[in-house]
Amino acid sequence: MAEGRAAKTSKRTAQRGPKARLKRKVTSAGGVVFRGCRKPRVLLIMPAKGKRRRWSLPKGRVEPGERYWQTARREVKEETGVNVKVLDPIERVRYYFMAHDDEGVEVNKRVHYFLMRYEGGELRPQVEEVRQVRWFPVEEAERLLAFENERRVFRAALERWRKRCRQATR
Numbered sequence: 740m741a742e743g744r745a746a747k748t749s750k751r752t753a754q755r756g757p758k759a760r761l762k763r764k765v766t767s768a769g770g771v772v773f774r775g776c777r778k779p780r781v782l783l784i785m786p787a788k789g790k791r792r793r794w795s796l797p798k799g800r801v802e803p804g805e806r807y808w809q810t811a812r813r814e815v816k817e818e819t820g821v822n823v824k825v826l827d828p829i830e831r832v833r834y835y836f837m838a839h840d841d842e843g844v845e846v847n848k849r850v851h852y853f854l855m856r857y858e859g860g861e862l863r864p865q866v867e868e869v870r871q872v873r874w875f876p877v878e879e880a881e882r883l884l885a886f887e888n889e890r891r892v893f894r895a896a897l898e899r900w901r902k903r904c905r906q907a908t909r
């Protein structure tokens with residue numbers, strides 16, 4: 740499939756000229772997984788790719804027939820090993836980057852994030868793309884997240900989580 744896409748891309752690039760920009764839309768979904776109310780902790784992953792080590796929220800591509808929340812729950816399971824309950828949608832973030840595997844393709848990425856509660860399971864990534872997975876205290880997590888997009892989603896999710904915790908103890 741990758742070869743087919745590469746071949747198609749170079750043909751289109753040739754037709755449109757070297758300066759033409761090819762674009763691709765990619766949609767993913769992911770989760771902000773919390774556990775604990777008194778000292779909440781959040782689950783972050785370190786992707787395997789890239790030389791620079793960075794912490795990130797778990798997420799991945801939407802598959803045909805999936806609802807966004809289902810993708811988010813599946814990706815969290817695959818990337819971290821844990822089971823979750825999906826609570827609320829948080830935000831859809833958007834960013835653009837140049838794909839390395841497909842020369843000259845600008846990716847228009849959308850990611851739908853959900854607030855999630857940890858329900859059990861060990862920290863054990865089931866996919867090669869994840870180098871490490873860990874629970875972090877919320878203050879530390881905010882410092883570690885590499886992208887402003889993800890920090891914003893994290894802050895919104897934490898606010899919701901705290902509100903839910905307050906309601907649960909009333």
Ligand SMILES: Nc1nc2c([nH]c(=O)n2[C@H]2C[C@H](O)[C@@H](COP(=O)(O)OP(=O)(O)OP(=O)(O)O)O2)c(=O)[nH]1
Nearest residue numbers: 767768795798799800834835836848886887888889
């Ligand atoms: N994760 C993430 N990557 C970002 C953001 N902003 C931004 O420019 N990037 C860059 C970093 C990478 O060079 C590029 C692709 O990262 P990505 O996390 O979307 O890629 P991926 O293929 O692992 O995505 P996925 O399957 O997990 O959805 O986008 C952001 O807010 N979050």
